[in-house]
Amino acid sequence: xxxxxxxxxxxxxxxxxxxxxxxxxxxxxxxxxxxxxxxxxxxxxxxxxxxxxxxxxxxxxxxxxxxxxxxxxxxxxxxxxxxxxxxxxxxxxxxxxxxxxxxxxxxxxxxxxxxxxxxxxxxxxxxxxxx
Numbered sequence: 155x156x157x158x159x160x161x162x163x164x165x166x167x168x169x170x171x172x173x174x175x176x177x178x179x180x181x182x183x184x185x186x187x188x189x190x191x192x193x194x195x196x197x198x199x200x201x202x203x204x205x206x207x208x209x210x211x212x213x214x215x216x217x218x219x220x221x222x223x224x225x226x227x228x229x230x231x232x233x234x235x236x237x238x239x240x241x242x243x244x245x246x247x248x249x250x251x252x253x254x255x256x257x258x259x260x261x262x263x264x265x266x267x268x269x270x271x272x273x274x275x276x277x278x279x280x281x282x283x284x285x
Contacts, residue, residue: 155228176215222254
């Protein structure tokens with residue numbers, strides 16, 4: 155396991171439903187670079203499953219697809235086999251998950267007893283980075 159800090163967008167859970175459980179979220183970290191025209195283009199994405207233990211007190215249910223989150227935790231690769239094929243998943247056991255200052259949601263997920271708004275504010279996602 156390796157210590158990791160990253161900022162990524164929340165993705166749809168896609169395991170039987172789009173709604174993710176309170177103990178896990180799917181994330182996509184976008185990698186971009188500036189092109190010759192001066193605009194940014196996506197050159198790749200890193201997909202991870204972010205999980206939290208029950209003892210952590212972190213509740214991931216307030217985050218929805220499109221929210222930008224900051225994650226700190228331990229990353230490892232988990233191997234699974236399905237129909238004779240091996241699959242490798244990047245899994246992060248999170249120590250903290252917070253809403254990014256550039257994200258859509260204003261609700262931090264630091265403690266299970268933190269009050270959250272019933273509906274997070276909707277802010278359009280753009281392809282342009284603010285810097």
